[in-house]
Amino acid sequence: MDALDRSLLLLGSAYLTAVATLALTGDRRPDIYVSVSALTYFIYVSLDETLRRSSKLAPINLLVLTIFISAVVYRALTLFGWYG
């Protein structure tokens, strides 16, 4: 198996484990799912050198970071009662 194949398979497994755990706990907040997904991605990327070496991750990181910040802002707005 190619090194990048293995890396993506592990990323997918880590990702699905996190999401499945949230689903099993019965969490119904979509922003929490998105936040946990983004964090899983960042933690995995920081551990896997193959993934960092094989791709230019800067634009993907920027996009995932934007999604994560949006999810956090949405949660904050909801908590303060300014949205939703």
Place this chain on the structure above:
Amino acid sequence: MNYKYIIIGIDIIFASTAAIAIALYNGYESLLGVGFSLLVLGVIISGIGLTSVEPLDRFFRDITELNTKIIGKVLEDTGLLYAPGVRTCLNGADSVVIHGGGVGCGSVRPGLGVYEGRVYLAIPLSAVPPTNVAEALDSENIPALDELLRDALLRTYALGRDVTVTRSGREIKVALHDLRPEVIGLIKSPLNPLKIVLASLVSKVLRREVIVVSDDVLGEDYVIEMRVL
């Protein structure tokens, strides 16, 4: 670009979009979260597919082997193969590291040449890697020799597991422990690049000329002894 990952990513995006649509239509909030998560995963995998590049490790290894063979042939033809002395010469902009036994600094110039009837190969000191050491030396707080060697050989190049530096008078002994097998292969090549790099590095850090007294591979360790001139 890797089309396999792009297609997998797009498939996941389609599946997640369907999941989101179903969740919105039926009011399944958990499925909505899973759908959004999968959407992010699809985007990540597509992005990796779009930006992935094949690693060039294999290419560089083959090119290094080719260069080693070419240099080995040149050294053999010029009689330098059996004159393994390495020393550095600090002549300002013309600072070089010389491969060729018994050659004094005098008017040695970079390149392949003859001085006092002896053939030498002189490499400009500024061209010898690693370059990040030059930046460290230009700074106001110059790190200690062993810290610089550790940074260059272990953190930058990951050649082995540890470096020990022993100084006694004008003698400096550098031991690089648990070398990687590929590095041991390079050390045994006619123009030992590690010997050149270490002599240059020590010379640059101390701002003194050095001459390599001996070097040896002991199991998985490489030990080089230099004398500061």
